[in-house]
Amino acid sequence: MLLVEDVYAGYGLSEVLLGTSLAVKPGTVVALIGANGAGKTTTMRAISGLIRPARGRVLLDGEPVGGLPASRIARLGLAHAPEGRKVFGTLCVEDNLLLGAYGRLPRFFGFRGRAAADLERVYGLFPRLRERRRQLAGTLSGGEQQMLAIGRALMARPKVMLLDEPSMGLAPVIVQEVFRTIRQLKAEGMTMLLVEQFAKTALEVADYAYVMERGRIAIEGTPAELRRDERLLAAYLG
Template sequence: MLKIEDLNVYYGAIHAVKGISLSIPRGSIVTLIGANGAGKSSTIRAVAGLVRNVKGKIVYTPPEGEPVNLVGKAPEEMVKLGIAMSPEGRRILPHLTVEENLQLGAFIRNDRDGVERDRDHVYELFPRLKERSWQKGGTLSGGEQQMLAVGRALMSQPHLVMLDEPSLGLAPLLVKEVFDIIGEINALGKTVLLVEQNAFAALKIASYAYILEVGSIVLEGRGEDLLKDSRVKEAYLGG
């Protein structure tokens, strides 16, 4: 579904991503793991069209359609192609209600009945959002805001869902709940690209994983294999 070849991302003089190549097969959960500054978020921001100084290829093949090189395309074009992102820090609109935030996620759609069905499905995935549908986004707890950010991403009917640090700042119980939901999203047929610092939780659900350090891939493999790898245990899983 998504193939990245020799990707380089720059912020001025900073070379944040250094010639990485990776593949996200359709129907999989692929995770990018690494410390702050490893280049994880820069990679998915490049896929989402949120970084302009990008070199290399990002080739996306929709379920029905020809391969498209995403480099140089605007963020709204990505959404129309079936790519949605839940950004780091949630970035919900605090002065709008839960319902309004979700409706904004469907801004490219004009099938009102379909939008309502998908909103109801988001409420099934996240019952707490339904209970708080009238509430301003800024008054939600951190965990509820994360659920809203993920739900909003689903409202565009994406084929590829990119999640940037969905467990950041959440209590352990909520972390488990969020990762259970990621598994459910994948079971619906969505492909998931997951950026995470919580290596243990990410590797437990990932079909495949890439470990980044200072903008380069230093290790890759199946999630279950990397969970047992002594180098990963020492560096990311507390020995």
């Protein structure tokens, strides 16, 4: 579904990714773990088009998307819930969700009706968002904002979803809820690429995992295989 081949990318003169390759099969959850500065977030940004890969290929559902603007890639079916959530703070919850489906809604009239079913689905998944649908997103708590970010990504009915550090800065109880949602989405057949600091928890939901080191994939394997790797256990899983 998603294929990254030998991608080099970075910011300005500093290259962060030095030939990253990974693959996400349809209906699976793939985890990407590694130390700070290893290039996990940069990988996500290079996939979704927020930065342009200097070299290498990115294929979404067989179609090359490397170098396209992020908005085009989003409309081709890739949703990215970015690090730090990045909800639109001055818009209300429901407007945030509607914008999630921007690519397939009419621009002027009747967009609410066309999005009704998807709204219901997201509200079903996160009842808290329904309660707060008229509230400005900036006034939500961190946990609610994370749910909104995931819900907003779901509104696009994506082929692949990228989740960047969905647990960052969240209370344990909320982290559990986030992971429950990820499991539920997985059960529904959603394809996901997940970057996560809580490597242990990430390996529990993932079908396959990659470990990054200094801009490259250092180790890969199924969670069961990775758990057997002593070195990895010591370095990342604590």
